[in-house]
Amino acid sequence: MMQPVSSLSRSAGTAGLAEADASSTLARLRGVEKQFRRGAEAVQVLRGLDLDLRRGEFLALMGPSGSGKSTLLNLLAGLDRPSAGSVEVAGQRIDQLSAGALARWRARHVGLIFQFYNLLPVLSAAKNVELPLLLAPLSRAQRKAQVATAMALVELEHRAKHLPRQLSGGEQQRVGIARAIVTDPTLILADEPTGDLDRKTGDGILDLMQALNAEHGKTIVMVTHDPHAAARATRILHMVDGQLSTEMDA
Amino acid sequence: MTRLGLMASAFRRHRLRLLLTAMSIVVAFLLFSYLVAIRKAFQMGVDVAGADRMMVRHSVSIIQSLPTSYEAEIERVPGVVDATPLSWFGGIYQDPKNFIAQFPVKPEEYLAMYPEFRLSPEQKAAWLRTRTGAIVGRTIADKYHWKIGDRIPIQATVWRPKGGGATWEFELVGIYDGAEKETDTTQFLFRQDFFEENKQFGQGRIGWYAIRIKDPARAAEVAKAIDQQFVNSPAATKTETEGAMAQSFADQVGNIGAIVTAILGAVFFIILVVVGNTMAQGVRERTQEIGVLKAVGFTNGEVLALVLGESMLLAGVAGGFGLAVGWLLVSQGDPTNGFLPIFFFPPEDLVLGIALVLGLGLFSGLLPALQAMRLRTVDALRRG
Numbered sequence: 233m234m235q236p237v238s239s240l241s242r243s244a245g246t247a248g249l250a251e252a253d254a255s256s257t258l259a260r261l262r263g264v265e266k267q268f269r270r271g272a273e274a275v276q277v278l279r280g281l282d283l284d285l286r287r288g289e290f291l292a293l294m295g296p297s298g299s300g301k302s303t304l305l306n307l308l309a310g311l312d313r314p315s316a317g318s319v320e321v322a323g324q325r326i327d328q329l330s331a332g333a334l335a336r337w338r339a340r341h342v343g344l345i346f347q348f349y350n351l352l353p354v355l356s357a358a359k360n361v362e363l364p365l366l367l368a369p370l371s372r373a374q375r376k377a378q379v380a381t382a383m384a385l386v387e388l389e390h391r392a393k394h395l396p397r398q399l400s401g402g403e404q405q406r407v408g409i410a411r412a413i414v415t416d417p418t419l420i421l422a423d424e425p426t427g428d429l430d431r432k433t434g435d436g437i438l439d440l441m442q443a444l445n446a447e448h449g450k451t452i453v454m455v456t457h458d459p460h461a462a463a464r465a466t467r468i469l470h471m472v473d474g475q476l477s478t479e480m481d482a
Numbered sequence: 483m484t485r486l487g488l489m490a491s492a493f494r495r496h497r498l499r500l501l502l503t504a505m506s507i508v509v510a511f512l513l514f515s516y517l518v519a520i521r522k523a524f525q526m527g528v529d530v531a532g533a534d535r536m537m538v539r540h541s542v543s544i545i546q547s548l549p550t551s552y553e554a555e556i557e558r559v560p561g562v563v564d565a566t567p568l569s570w571f572g573g574i575y576q577d578p579k580n581f582i583a584q585f586p587v588k589p590e591e592y593l594a595m596y597p598e599f600r601l602s603p604e605q606k607a608a609w610l611r612t613r614t615g616a617i618v619g620r621t622i623a624d625k626y627h628w629k630i631g632d633r634i635p636i637q638a639t640v641w642r643p644k645g646g647g648a649t650w651e652f653e654l655v656g657i658y659d660g661a662e663k664e665t666d667t668t669q670f671l672f673r674q675d676f677f678e679e680n681k682q683f684g685q686g687r688i689g690w691y692a693i694r695i696k697d698p699a700r701a702a703e704v705a706k707a708i709d710q711q712f713v714n715s716p717a718a719t720k721t722e723t724e725g726a727m728a729q730s731f732a733d734q735v736g737n738i739g740a741i742v743t744a745i746l747g748a749v750f751f752i753i754l755v756v757v758g759n760t761m762a763q764g765v766r767e768r769t770q771e772i773g774v775l776k777a778v779g780f781t782n783g784e785v786l787a788l789v790l791g792e793s794m795l796l797a798g799v800a801g802g803f804g805l806a807v808g809w810l811l812v813s814q815g816d817p818t819n820g821f822l823p824i825f826f827f828p829p830e831d832l833v834l835g836i837a838l839v840l841g842l843g844l845f846s847g848l849l850p851a852l853q854a855m856r857l858r859t860v861d862a863l864r865r866g
Contacts, residue, residue: 309777335776338777339780344778346774350773350863363483363774
């Protein structure tokens, strides 16, 4: 049930925080602020945001454009750093890591799913999926086995050798999901994963994400504008003006 | 897939652009191969010049002749071991395009003066027995399919024979080889005494003297003594080391080294700009993909290495191919039909060529690689 909570940006994330078992909290954001400069003007995107992300949950972040959803996702992914506050994921303060260490951390802990798939057009589906594994100390055979598993999970084994342009939008997004899960990351972050797909294809992608969450225990944070997509999550948070404003358990 | 495979995958993007860029690199290195061979050809005389050999020529120019009587006088100068005369014959074999350097020489003195010309004792003996005998270097013997016993007609352009007409006929009695790769094996040598007796004019005159001195460290002193001896005679002399003479001969064409360096500098600057532009364009077009690489965990350093690796791979493959083809083509020999008797790809320039390949890859990729490295991941992802 959606609740109007003006200060829930804190309470939304912190609700039940005191009782939360440390092992059940995967990510903990405290007092996070993010400011951008647009010319001479400073734009405050996140304003003292607190959030606790529970291990194994499927969280949907909703809100109007410019509310800070993607910025929050970028901070969780270690793609960006907060202007103030702390971001802790799996017990590690990632806002304090060096650029190199943060990249390595991403490789180990984060799987990213993009709205426009962001596949490398000159690589086959399988090679796109293999990309993050190049950073892992794995043999070629081990990489191949993991790619095959990920491709099987998204039911695209038969399209492994196809180039992205030879795949439909839905298939490309499945490849994107396979790339996100191939390293067995701690956290999967998806930015409008169905935003570029028709409803039916989008449903297929959401089914897959739901299965990853429910059957494989993956913790997922999904940014979406679409209430239909958000309804698949186990928890929905709304963002307005850089603050988490409402919480709803789906 | 490997990281090298990922690097190479970038080349599948714009194949035509890749092909054109690669071709420009290949052509640059072909040009490099020919230019270094040409430079070497012009330097050859300087490089192979004996440290203890000097040349005595007319003080005005090498085309002014000297009296044959100078030989004995030069040999009497302290520090001189031996002197032997040479003249430029300048005849034509079959076609003016067939350039062959021909010299009337005193066989024993000449072979002693130039031990790098290797002639078998039997052939040397045959040359001493045969007044019309001539010996040639292995290169032109092979080129014109000459063999021992052949009679070779040479058309005079200056030195017509007394018997009328313009043809001098020589019997090939020997083929010499070079002691070193740089040794000139394109000369045609015949006997001075036969030439002296049969030329229509200029008796008692020769072109210049090659002399051997005891101590190369005293070359300047010996040269001064020789020139001093003839300073008031009708044919004053200029004595210089063989290397200096070869250099001044090459400099008649121009400062070949500087010309070659200037051309190569211009070519490689243009290639650097072309390849650099291709790489920069490639990075600009792949901004979002570079963002993806960083998002999945590639560090800034790894992205830098990836883009630098691409330019190194492109320069390495295309430049290496250009050098290989250039080496093969240059190995076919002098493309000028005899004007460049020593024409080969100098090994030291192969090392320079490899250094240029690596430098081209490094410098053409450096700016685009830095540009890719500095991209902020979120900005790069957004730009797609």
